[in-house]
Amino acid sequence: xxxxxxxxxxxxxxxxxxxxxxxxxxxxxxxxxxxxxxxxxxxxxxxxxxxxxxxxxxxxxxxxxxxxxxxxxxxxxxxxxxxxxxxxxxxxxxxxxxxxxxxxxxxxxxxxxx
Amino acid sequence: xxxxxxxxxxxxxxxxxxxxxxxxxxxxxxxxxxxxxxxxxxxxxxxxxxxxxxxxxxxxxxxxxxxxxxxxxxxxxxxxxxxxxxxxxxxxxxxxxxxxxxxxxxxxxxx
Numbered sequence: 001x002x003x004x005x006x007x008x009x010x011x012x013x014x015x016x017x018x019x020x021x022x023x024x025x026x027x028x029x030x031x032x033x034x035x036x037x038x039x040x041x042x043x044x045x046x047x048x049x050x051x052x053x054x055x056x057x058x059x060x061x062x063x064x065x066x067x068x069x070x071x072x073x074x075x076x077x078x079x080x081x082x083x084x085x086x087x088x089x090x091x092x093x094x095x096x097x098x099x100x101x102x103x104x105x106x107x108x109x110x111x112x113x114x
Numbered sequence: 115x116x117x118x119x120x121x122x123x124x125x126x127x128x129x130x131x132x133x134x135x136x137x138x139x140x141x142x143x144x145x146x147x148x149x150x151x152x153x154x155x156x157x158x159x160x161x162x163x164x165x166x167x168x169x170x171x172x173x174x175x176x177x178x179x180x181x182x183x184x185x186x187x188x189x190x191x192x193x194x195x196x197x198x199x200x201x202x203x204x205x206x207x208x209x210x211x212x213x214x215x216x217x218x219x220x221x222x223x224x225x
Contacts, residue, residue: 004157033212033213042215042216042217042218043158043203043215045212045213045214048212056212091157091158093157102148102160102163103158103160103213104160105157105158105159106157107155107156107157108156108157
């Protein structure tokens, strides 16, 4: 099992540019979560999907952020336009809800907006 | 809303000693709690979990204690090793398979 796979591992972009983060969950998992981690705010849930359907996006900071899950094996988190305050590590996690909620996290994407 | 917090941002222990990391929460309706370990440059990694119908659960060198009366959760690590150095997070389930994470405790193991 390759685990949750995120790409890219690092992204440096200029303010105003579009950024797309990618996630491949563990095969068979039916829930997918996007988290953002910063020193100031810790781990924040941005959005999560159950069976490819967005369930709660109340954590998405503003309209510049959007997430999609076109199928069970792929999700994207897009920031457009990016701003320096979006700099953080973005984690994707997946779980099989019926097995007790424990998530498996990916290695994260470190985003730096300059 | 619910809040989850850790008592100490940093904990230093000597190698071989036992470590205790504490966590307080506010949501009395939570019925599932997890401890995660995060090493530098990596994502959080599941360590151990416990449901609200239990007050203690043991794993390999780790024990989680749950006190629902005072809404307190602790993680005990026996015979702490240098490889245990990491940030530890408690997390609780707040409905809909959604976890809320605490602020984390940095565990430093001194040789």
